[in-house]
């Protein structure tokens with residue numbers, strides 16, 4: 001048995017934990033929308049065609065905001081196609097995901113689904129194949145109460161109250177060669193600044209997110225952020241980070257340490273934004289929107305997806321990841337990375353939500369169920385409250401091929417007036433670890449709950465036939481003894497402890 005001593009002190013706060021850290025992303029991709037959240041004719045479908053069983057799971061997951069409608073999809077999307085009478089809506093090619101888009105679900109339908117799940121809309125604009133004028137039109141349609149042609153059109157389309165969308169993404173992954181309308185950092189930075197300025201003439205209070213790099217491995221990473229913010233610093237509020245991880249070549253040790261990379265990624269973007277702040281002598285601080293993050297077996301996406309030119313299917317199954325316990329542990333760890341950076345990461349979206357790269361599976365005409373990644377997300381969203389606290393870790397390390405030596409234990413902590421929550425990961429593949437934490441500074445005395453995700457087989461997963469094969473179990477080996485919390489963490493595990 002390995003041992004680690006953790007230090008948590010309310011006198012060392014990181015920053016308030018924004019509820020928006022527990023956002024998700026729904027794209028018109030694969031079976032995310034059609035056959036995911038929406039399946040008219042399904043026994044669970046409500047009067048609008050939305051699956052009640054999926055709505056219940058999204059609520060249980062504690063999703064606070066949803067970024068929509070893409071993703072790569074948005075760069076070919078004409079928002080006008082998706083409003084008005086359904087029988088007049090055009091059917092288009094979804095170039096991003098080589099499929100057919102019926103526009104059966106659009107802005108009105110999605111907003112009504114969000115009301116059912118109780119989450120906020122974060123709307124992405126097409127700055128790939130469209131520009132400032134179309135962005136202004138959508139803003140006017142969505143947010144202006146009445147009296148203009150577009151606002152009145154919205155009202156005629158059934159929505160008297162404006163959607164009042166507060167968060168807007170100025171395009172998606174504009175550095176990516178796969179993106180329709182890919183741009184240079186200079187071109188995109190100027191376009192983002194122009195569009196943001198114009199949108200603020202409608203409403204200065206909007207929260208605007210500029211596209212950061214599509215990932216930390218992009219050749220222009222760092223320089224992209226610097227150049228874009230040099231043009232758009234005073235006009236936007238946040239810059240995006242996108243981060244996907246997968247277990248490659250059976251290297252579970254490196255995969256389990258993915259949060260090390262996420263920490264570095266976030267800190268590098270913060271440093272770059274602050275560099276631009278310093279150069280501009282600006283009093284303003286740019287925050288981070290990690291608006292796509294998850295485990296995604298991207299290397300398994302068929303390379304010929306875009307080459308089947310005669311075949312543009314409706315809602316094909318794409319990237320329906322089985323998600324193992326190890327994937328769940330990594331998702332839990334990535335959430336810890338977000339919490340550790342709560343002072344600067346004020347918005348985040350797990351990508352995605354249903355069927356596609358998703359914690360929730362929905363079988364056509366069948367049940368909906370939770371994948372392994374569902375559990376750490378739902379529990380962190382439920383328990384992480386108040387302020388994130390720094391956590392000191394004195395414990396063993398191990399070597400990884402990808403990141404060198406990393407700590408065996410990963411941890412994050414939050415606290416508010418009512419108590420504290422600790423989130424713990426044991427990355428060892430063979431050893432249990434006993435963690436001990438002196439609770440005196442926290443003033444906590446009692447464990448409210450201690451839940452662990454683990455399995456003797458870290459690659460075990462839930463399936464349609466066995467939807468409860470893996471999940472959270474009470475951790476009976478967590479106790480407070482003489483003011484010290486001691487918890488034994490099994491190998492490859494994620495644990496949450498809430499304290500009163």
Ligand code: AHR
Nearest residue numbers: 027071072073172173351
């Ligand atoms: O989430 C899937 C895709 O990943 C998104 O469409 C894109 O933005 C990213 O590359």
